[in-house]
Structures are given as structure tokens and as C-alpha cells.
Amino acid sequence: xxxxxxxxxxxxxxxxxxxxxxxxxxxxxxxxxxxxxxxxxxxxxxxxxxxxxxxxxxxxxxxxxxxxxxxxxxxxxxxxxxxxxxxxxxxxxxxxxxxxxxxxxxxxxxxxxxxxxxxxxxxxxxxxxxxxxxxxxxxxxxxxxxxxxxxxxxxxxxxxxxxxxxxxxxxxxxxxxxxxxxxxxxxxxxxxxxxxxxxxxxxxxxxxxxxxxxxxxxxxxxxxxxxxxxxxxxxxxxxxxxxxxxxxxxxxxxxxxxxxxxxxxxxxx
Numbered sequence: 001x002x003x004x005x006x007x008x009x010x011x012x013x014x015x016x017x018x019x020x021x022x023x024x025x026x027x028x029x030x031x032x033x034x035x036x037x038x039x040x041x042x043x044x045x046x047x048x049x050x051x052x053x054x055x056x057x058x059x060x061x062x063x064x065x066x067x068x069x070x071x072x073x074x075x076x077x078x079x080x081x082x083x084x085x086x087x088x089x090x091x092x093x094x095x096x097x098x099x100x101x102x103x104x105x106x107x108x109x110x111x112x113x114x115x116x117x118x119x120x121x122x123x124x125x126x127x128x129x130x131x132x133x134x135x136x137x138x139x140x141x142x143x144x145x146x147x148x149x150x151x152x153x154x155x156x157x158x159x160x161x162x163x164x165x166x167x168x169x170x171x172x173x174x175x176x177x178x179x180x181x182x183x184x185x186x187x188x189x190x191x192x193x194x195x196x197x198x199x200x201x202x203x204x205x206x207x208x209x210x211x212x213x214x215x216x217x218x219x220x221x222x223x224x225x226x227x228x229x230x231x232x233x234x235x236x237x238x239x240x241x242x243x244x245x246x247x248x249x250x251x252x253x254x255x256x257x258x259x260x261x262x263x264x265x266x267x268x269x
Contacts, residue, residue, distance in 0.1 A: 004264055005263075005264070006033075006242060006261045006262070006263075006264065007035050007036075007108075007261070007262045007263070007264045007266060007267065008032075008033055008034050008035050008036075008259060008260075008261050008262075009034070009035065009036045009037075009038070009110065009153065009155065009231070009259060009260050009262065010032060010034050010036070010037045010038065010257050010258070010259045011037075011038045011039075011040070011112070011155040011156055011157075011229060011231060011257065011258050011259070012037065012038075012039055012040070012229075012253065012255065012256070012257035012258070013039070013040040013041045013114070013156070013157040013212070013229060013253060013254075013255035014039050014040070014041060014042065014252065014253045014255075015041050015043075015253040015254050015255065016041065016042070016043045016044070016253075017039060017042040017043065017044050017049065017053065017073075017075060018043075018044055018048070018049065018053070019252075019253075020252045020253055021050075021053055023251070023252040024252060025252060026052075026056070028250060028252070028257075029056075029077070032257075032259075034077075034079075034259075035078065035079050035080075036076070036077070036078045036079070036103075036105070036110060037076070037077040037078070038074065038075075038076055038101070038110065038112030038155055038156060039074060039075040039076070039077075039112075040073075040074050040112070040113070040114035040156050040157045041072065041073065041114055041157065042063065042065070042072075042073035042074060042075045043070050043071060043072070043073055044063075044065070044070070044073065045063075045065050045069065046063050046065070049063075056077065058079075059077045059078065059079065060076075060077070060078045060079070060080065060081040060082070061075065061076065061077050061078075062075070062076045062082075062085050062101065062103075063075045063076075064087040064098040064099070064100065064101050065098040066096065066097045066098040066099075067096045067097075067098075068096075068097075071097070072097045072098050072099055072114060073098045073099075073114070074098065074099060074100065074101050074112050074113070074114050074156070075101075075112075076101050076103060076112055078103070078105070080105065082103040082104055082105050083104045083105065083106065084103070084104045085101055085102065085103045085104075086100075086101075086102040086103075087100055087101055087102075088100075089134075089137050089138060089141055090137075090141075091137055093130075094133075094134055094137060097116070099113060099114045099115070099116070099134070100112070100113050100114075100138065101113075102141075102142075105267055106267035106268060106269060107150075107151055107266065107267055107268055107269040108151045108152075108153070108237065108262075108266050108267050109145060109150065109151065109152045109153070110152075110153045110155065111138070111142060111152065111153065111154045111155065111156075112155060112156055113138065113154060113155070113156035113157075113158075114156055114157050115131065115134060115135065115156060115157060115158045115159045115160070116130055116131040116134050116159065117131065117159045117177065117178070118130075118131045118159070118177030118178065118180065118183060119177045119178075125177055125180070127177075128177060128180065128182065128183070131159070131177075131183070132182065132183070132186055135186045135190075136186070138154075139189075139190065139193075142154065142234075143193075145234070146193070146194060146195070146234045146235070146236075149234075149235065149236045150234065150236050151234060151236040151237040151240065151266055152233075152234040152236065152237055153231055153232065153233055153234075153237055153260070154195070154231070154232040155230070155231040155232070155258075155260075156229065156230075157212075157228060157229050157255065158187070158228055158229065158230050159177075159178055159228055160178055160179070160183045160184065160186070160187055160228060161173075161178055161179050161184075161226045161227055161228055162184055162187045162188075162191075162197065162227075163184075165205060165206075165207055166209075166210075166226065166227040166228075167179060167210070167225070167226040167227065168208075168210065168223065168224045168225055168226070169224065178226065178228060179226075190232065191232075194234065194235050195232040195233065195234060196232060196233045196234075196235075196238050197230055197231075197232060198230070198231045198232065198233050198238075198241055198244035198260050199227070199230065199231070199244045199245075199246065199258070201233075201238070201241065201244065202241075202243065202244050203244070208223055209227055209246050209248075210223065210225025210226055210227050210246075210248065211225070211226070211227050211228060211229035211246055211248075211255055211256055211258055212225055212226045212227075212228050212229065212254060212255045212256075213225040213226075213254060214254070215254050220254075223248075227246070229255055229256075229258050230258070231244065231258060231259075231260045233260075237262070237266060240262045240263040240265065240266035241260060241261075241262060242260075242261040242262060242263060243259075243260065243261040244258075244259070244260045244261075245258065245259050245260075245261075246258050247259065
């Protein structure tokens with residue numbers, strides 16, 4: 001069998017795994033040519049999933065769930081079993097929401113992350129401090145590997161648009177969580193510390209490239225969206241990057257999948 005030329009990694013906030021399965025998730029997966037798929041906002045405990053969803057044939061699967069039923073959660077499907085998977089940030093109030101899977105595949109570490117939204121129940125900014133603390137704790141956990149030159153990807157729903165080009169209506173969202181100065185500054189800190197936004201690495205100023213759209217009628221059709229789903233690469237992983245894409249035509253969620261293609265040698269130490 002010829003050696004594959006690409007190691008393909010997807011990230012997708014599915015806004016409910018059971019829901020997206022009913023909308024054709026596994027049909028999409030069959031054609032995606034994926035090696036690893038990280039899902040966010042799965043909103044299900046494993047025992048609530050049908051057997052073929054919990055353990056699909058020829059896929060390794062793992063899930064991290066919130067203590068609260070029907071909330072948050074991340075999931076991982078992979079063609080090969082990872083060498084290790086960590087789901088704790090060592091902070092109980094973060095771990096209780098099931099937002100992180102850090103999986104190691106040979107020399108490559110992939111963090112599949114559902115970053116918190118800063119909006120509270122009353123659509124205020126009451127969760128912004130929690131969100132920023134989460135960002136900072138994850139940064140601390142990953143910093144030793146990044147600083148040591150290891151190959152690391154951080155992917156998921158970051159719940160923050162970084163620059164004005166990353167949302168359709170920046171001027172009217174200056175005071176909206178997801179585009180607040182302090183949220184954007186936290187992303188600045190990551191990038192200034194050496195992480196690379198893989199999509200912007202290949203498409204520095206592309207406009208209209210969004211990954212999330214409000215479910216209000218006609219919003220997605222008019223492409224009034226936000227780019228809040230990203231894959232960040234450490235300096236050690238960046239040389240292996242081939243492509244970074246947004247799959248805006250894939251339906252089933254209010255988010256669309258994103259992907260990166262890497263040289264398969266990224267796995268080899």
C-alpha cells in the first residue's frame with residue numbers, strides 16, 4: 001500500500017453529537033479522508049450515544065463530558081489509537097465542564113478544546129473572567145511542550161474572533177463577547193508567544209471566511225458570520241503544515257468543520 005502523503009486533522013463544533021448524526025455526520029466522515037476528528041459541544045454522555053456512534057467501526061473514539069447533562073463536552077475520532085489522552089487541566093471548575101482532550105500521536109500532540117463562551121445566562125459578560133482564566137490555564141499546560149520545540153496543535157471552537165476581518169460586522173460587535181478587547185488580547189498573547197493561526201498563515205487577509213453563523217433565518221445564506229474555530233500550530237509543528245481550510249458548505253451545525261493537512265512525518269520522532 002502506498003504511503004499517504006497527508007495526515008489530515010479536522011475540528012468541528014457539532015452543537016450536539018446526537019443531533020448532527022441524524023443530519024448525516026457519518027456520511028460526511030466517510031468522505032472526509034480524516035485521520036483525526038476533534039468535536040466540540042458534543043452535549044452527550046457516552047452512555048447516551050448509540051453503539052455505532054460511541055464506537056464506530058475502524059475508528060478509535062474517546063469522549064470528555066461535563067458533569068451537567070446535555071452541556072459542553074468534546075469527542076475524538078481517530079484512525080489510530082493515541083498513545084495517551086489527558087482530559088484534565090488540574091482545575092476542578094474547568095474539568096467539570098469537559099472541555100479538553102490532549103491526545104498524543106507519536107511526536108504530535110493534538111489538543112481538542114471547546115473554549116468557554118463569555119456570555120452569561122442574561123447575555124451579559126459574566127463568564128468572561130472564567131473564559132480568560134481557562135485560556136490562561138490551557139496556555140500554562142501546553143507551554144512547556146511549545147517552548148521545548150515539540151509538535152503541538154490546539155484546535156477547536158475558541159469562541160473569539162481575533163481581528164476585524166474575522167467577522168462580518170466588527171463595528172456593531174465591539175461590545176459583544178467573542179470580540180471584546182480583552183478576549184482578542186488573550187489571542188494576541190498566544191500568537192506573540194509563538195503559536196501560529198494556521199488559516200491566516202495561508203490566507204492572511206481573506207475576507208468572508210467564517211466558521212459560525214447565527215441560526216436566525218437567512219444569516220448563513222448571506223454569510224454574516226464569525227471565524228471563531230481555529231487550529232493553532234506550535235513552532236515545532238508549523239514546518240509540517242501543508243494546508244488549512246474552512247469547509248463552509250458542510251451543514252449539520254451552526255458551525256462548519258475546519259481542517260489542516262500535515263506531512264505524515266509530523267508523527268515521527
